[in-house]
Amino acid sequence: xxxxxxxxxxxxxxxxxxxxxxxxxxxxxxxxxxxxxxxxxxxxxxxxxxxxxxxxxxxxxxxxxxxxxxxxxxxxxxxxxxxxxxxxxxxxxxxxxxxxxxxxxxxxxxxxxxxxxxxxxxxxxxxxxxxxxxxxxxxxxxxxxxx
Numbered sequence: 400x401x402x403x404x405x406x407x408x409x410x411x412x413x414x415x416x417x418x419x420x421x422x423x424x425x426x427x428x429x430x431x432x433x434x435x436x437x438x439x440x441x442x443x444x445x446x447x448x449x450x451x452x453x454x455x456x457x458x459x460x461x462x463x464x465x466x467x468x469x470x471x472x473x474x475x476x477x478x479x480x481x482x483x484x485x486x487x488x489x490x491x492x493x494x495x496x497x498x499x500x501x502x503x504x505x506x507x508x509x510x511x512x513x514x515x516x517x518x519x520x521x522x523x524x525x526x527x528x529x530x531x532x533x534x535x536x537x538x539x540x541x542x543x544x545x546x
Contacts, residue, residue, distance in 0.1 A: 424496060426531075431539025434532045438525070439464075445543050453543060461523065467494045468541040483510040483519035496541075500533040 435443075435454060442461035445454035453465065462475040473480040473488035480488075487510075492498070501509040506521030513519075527533045 426496075426534035426536070426538030428535070428538040428542050430532075431535035431537065434527075434536050435539055438527065438532075439536070442523075442525070445540070447543075464540050465543050467499070468496075468537070468544065470494050472498075479522075481510070481520055481522045483514055483516070483521060486514065486519075496534070496537050499537045499540075500530065503527040503533050503536065504530065 432454070439461075440455040440458060442458050443455055443464050444452055444458050445465045446452045446457075446463050447465055462478040462480070470493060471488045472492050472494060473484040492513075498509075498513075501513075502521070503523075504527050506523040506526070507519070510519040510521050511517055527536065
């Protein structure tokens with residue numbers, strides 16, 4: 400009973416930390432780090448505001464993924480996003496776990512469905528094949544929160 404009480408108290412006290420809806424709820428950050436190093440480093444980097452590379456190499460094909468959880472879409476300065484991502488960002492759409500997982504599994508398909516525009520296209524050609532891996536990637540990237 401004591402373990403249950405402690406667990407319940409922790410759940411209640413930690414709820415405000417995850418209230419913004421951008422925290423990872425499903426994935427495993429450790430597995431996500433492994434997947435990032437296997438699938439994402441060729442195009443993406445995680446570098447903080449000072450330019451320190453926290454994950455990946457100094458790749459520039461894709462945008463910096465630092466602080467992606469909760470960040471408005473299409474807002475990394477000097478990166479050339481697709482018109483569809485820019486449109487979503489201008490509409491106030493942010494990267495949530497659900498959006499990230501849908502996008503990385505089928506970038507163009509997700510954009511077309513989200514925008515209800517069959518002409519919408521994404522620039523990311525790579526697709527994460529397994530949903531579990533997409534959740535793991537988000538969990539890992541969510542550990543790199545912007546200040």
